[in-house]
Amino acid sequence: MSESAVKKTESPETAVLALHEKFLGGDQAKASLRPVNQAGIERFELLKFPHKKHEMYTFVNTHQLAGTAFELAADSPVDTAWVQSKIYPACKNSVLVFVNGAFQENLSDLSGLGDSFKIRCLAEAVAEDEIKQTLLDSLEDENDVFAAINSAFVHHGVWIDIPAKATFGSPLQLLYVSTGSASAPVTSHPRLIMRLGEMAELKMIVAYAGTRENYFINAVNDFIVKDGAGVTFTQVQKDDAESWHCSKTRVQLHRDARFFGRNASSGNRLTRHHYEVRLKEDGAELHLSGASVLVNQEQVHNFIRIHHEAPHCSSNQLFKNVINDKGRSSFDGTVIVDKGAQLTNSDQLINNLMLSDEAHADNKPNLMIFADDVKCTHGTTVGQIDEDQLFYLKTRGLSQELAKSLLTTSFVDSLIQTIPFPDVVADLDEILLKKLEAKHA
Amino acid sequence: MSLLEIKDLHAGFEGTDIVKGVSLTVNAGEVHAIMGPNGSGKSTLAKVLAGHPSYVVSKGSITYNGNDLLEMDAEERALAGVFLGFQYPVEIPGVNNAEFLRMAYNAKLVKQGEEEVDPLDFDGILDEKMKLVGMDRKYKDRFLNEGFSGGEKKKNEILQMAVLGPKLSVLDETDSGLDIDALKVVAQGVNKLNNKDNALILITHYQRLLNYIEPDFVHVFSGGTIIKSGGKELAHELEAQGYDWVTAPAK
Structure with a gap:
């Protein structure tokens, strides 16, 4: 009792640092990931929790989230039948199940994907210098404090390496289950790194679900999509209404690579999707879309930065929210077209349907164009x-x-x-x- | 009893009357054509008949099948057999065309105290009606009017008319923007739906449509009112001489 009273007087950052100490000293932390955990917490200390006028959090109030004293989620048992009910029938032989971020081998089944599907535990994969360097490099430019926290606490994560030209008969499902906690709010930090070799194709669905309230799931996904490869990445957020959810998805698209990112959110205390996409070489193609239905005081926010770094690339964004009661949504998206990225084609459209007088939507579609031969549009509607x-x-x-x-x-x-x-x-x-x-x- | 009786109707939008003193009687089995220049109030009359909430009737009455039409909400009018074919059919992304048609069909069945039809049974009904209006079956599973060409939108209006089987149909410039082939198909569809128990009001800017759907009466609309009425030969005179011929001597 006296301990929690003390916690409230601490700054939110101090609470995270204390939790990190506890994490490193506990048995969840993996020695091989320690450099990443260390770099993550250092990045966190530098970035700190966003203040009210932070450029990336203009429309998102993280005060309550940052002010909550979280515990580390334990590897708790789950109701197997409940978990199985969350597996999509088409994915029953191509599913990875995680509970509080920890991989569950007994609930997972990859038999439908064949031998070309290569997956490794991140703690093991990081022994390779290249993979370790990828993780550390991404932290150097990390601008999102919650993604930095993910690195500070990552211990389970998966590394998926799809060989060139591989294709799969069924979609892959990643199911992230959060068990919450009766005693104190808990956090988990799922991490996915995926590399698709040239001309490979993968369709995947990521579903988030909670068995009870009171948790914060803070996911980071990295995609490296090589020449001519394509990914379909569908995030289905159906967490408990009394939870928090952050996800950051970082994508690198090489020549003629394609990425179809979709999210559908049922809303909760706070959901924030952050996309950072680089169209690095000619002909890359990006589609991002999102849909949400918000009631009560639910919130969904999308924050998007798209970098067109090469000519002949296209990006397309379409987001729709239906907002009732005191629901809140925001869209903050910027498309940056570099000087050399001629013949870029980019569209951005956000539609909000407001069903009550107290519903709230903030929209900031933005274009920064440094090339002179491009076709870019953006638009937003808020209406009844x-x-x-x-x-x-x-x-x-x-x-x-x-x-x-x-x-x-x-x-x-x-x-x-x-x-x-x-x-x-x-x-x-x-x-x-x-x-x-x-x-x- | 007449099917529709409009008496000295004055109606408009945001406090300004656009329709100024229209009287018109339509009996079952009749086809009436309302012709007139742009901005003469033809479409306003159509919207008032269908019950658009933005249009206000300041004077006059409309009796439909013995009932006060102006007392009825748009959906009540539809369920009572009034149909408006829109000049500009509205696009509704996300609403499946066939599902929408089934909802409309079922709303009418429920009103008549009958059982609703399930999707499978309705599919058969829809196939038959689509054949009648010469519409490709692929439009069943498209979103309502979204991305349809002008011609397909108009055909979809006639398809809705065929599915609902209204007593009184008001077709607002259904011919505008159609090429001659599409016009013939649409006109054939409308002709097949006409019978002695229902009535049709064709609103058009051009005489061309009347070559394919023969009217019993032609009314010339100008300045918000009917300035001349006659038989089908009036349409030919208008085509040959233009609207000035009727509007000028009216002064």
């Missing part, structure tokens, strides 16, 4: 249900209530339907669209 659409449906005999609910649902569904996994579409229809129906009933 379109009266013309409503009238059109009513002239066909649909009631006011049905027409409104159809328009609200279709607003996000137009994006959800583009997800190329029927299991995920059905799941999201269940989670996101049910939320809307519940509100309309």
Whole structure:
């Protein structure tokens, strides 16, 4: 009791440092990852938690998150049947399950992916100098404090190396389960590094779910996509409503590489997706999209930086939020087109549908163009249900209530339907669209 | 009893009357054409008939099937058999065309106290109606009007009309923007739907449509009111001589 009273007077940073000490001294920390943990905490000390006017957190209030005294999540047992219910049928032989960040071999099954799928525990892979250097290099430029915290505490992580020309019959699912805790809020720090060799193709779904409230999941994903390779990366955030969620996804695209990133969020205390993408060589192609349905005081934020570093690349962003009650969303996205990146094609569109007077959306689409022969567009809308659409449906005999609910649902569904996994579409229809129906009933 | 009786209707938008004193009687089995120059108030009349909430009726009455139409909400009018074919059909991304049509069809069935149809049964009904209006089946699974060409949008309006089987259809410039082939297909679809129990009001800027859908009456609209009414030959005179011929001597 007296201990927690003491904690409250400490600065939030001190609490993280104390937890880090505890982590390094405990049995979760891996010796091989120690240099990364060390570099991570040093980076954290330098960056500190964001203050109110921090450029990357203009619209995101992390005060409550930073002020919460977290414990390290223990390797706790989970209800196997519950976990299995979260595995998409199409992925039953291509799934990796993590509980509180720790890989669960008994719940995972990779038999459907074949021999070309190479996965290693990060603590083991880091013995290779190249991999260690990749991790340390990424920390040198790390500008996001939560991603730095991930490195400071990483101990489980996976390294996936897809050989050139490899393709797979079924999508890979990564299922991150958080068990939360009754006693104190807990954190976990999943880490994924993936390298796709030339002309390789991988479709993956990352699903986040919680068995109970009171946790913070802080994930970092790195993708290195070589010439002509393609990745489909779909994040399904369906955490407990009383949780926090940060994810940072860093992508490097080489010549003619493609990345399709999608996120769908059911919202919670705070969800923040951070994308940092570099289109490094000619012909690279990026698609990012996100959909969220927010009720009560739920929040979802997207922060995006796209660097066009080479000519003939294209990037496309489409984000849609339906916000009810006191929900909040923000979009802060900048496309930077370097001087040499001629013939860049870039679109950015954010649509918000506001269902209550207290709903809140901040949008900052931004372009920084240093080349002179490019085609870039950006736009944002914040509005209520379109009266013309409503009238059109009513002239066909649909009631006011049905027409409104159809328009609200279709607003996000137009994006959800583009997800190329029927299991995920059905799941999201269940989670996101049910939320809307519940509100309309 | 007439199907529709409009008496001295004055209506408009944001406090300004655009329709100024229209009277018109339409009986079951009749086809009426309303022709007139741009901005004469034709589309306003159509929107008022369908119950658009932004248009206000300041004077006059509309009786439909013995009931006060102006007392009815847009969806009540639709369920009572009034159909508006939009000049500019609205695009609704995310709403599946076939599902939307089934919802509309079921809303009508429920109103008539009948059982709703399931997607499988409706699919058969829809196939038949799509054939009737010459529409490709691929449009079933598209989002409602999204990315449809002008012609496909108009065909989709007639498809909705075919599915709903209205008593009174008001087609607002359904011919605008259609090439001659699409126009013929749309007109054939409309003709197949016409019978002695329903009525049609065709609003058009051009006489061309009337070569394919023959009207019983032609009304010339100008300055928010009907300035001349006649048989189908009136349309030919308008085509030959332009609207000045009727609007000038009206002074």
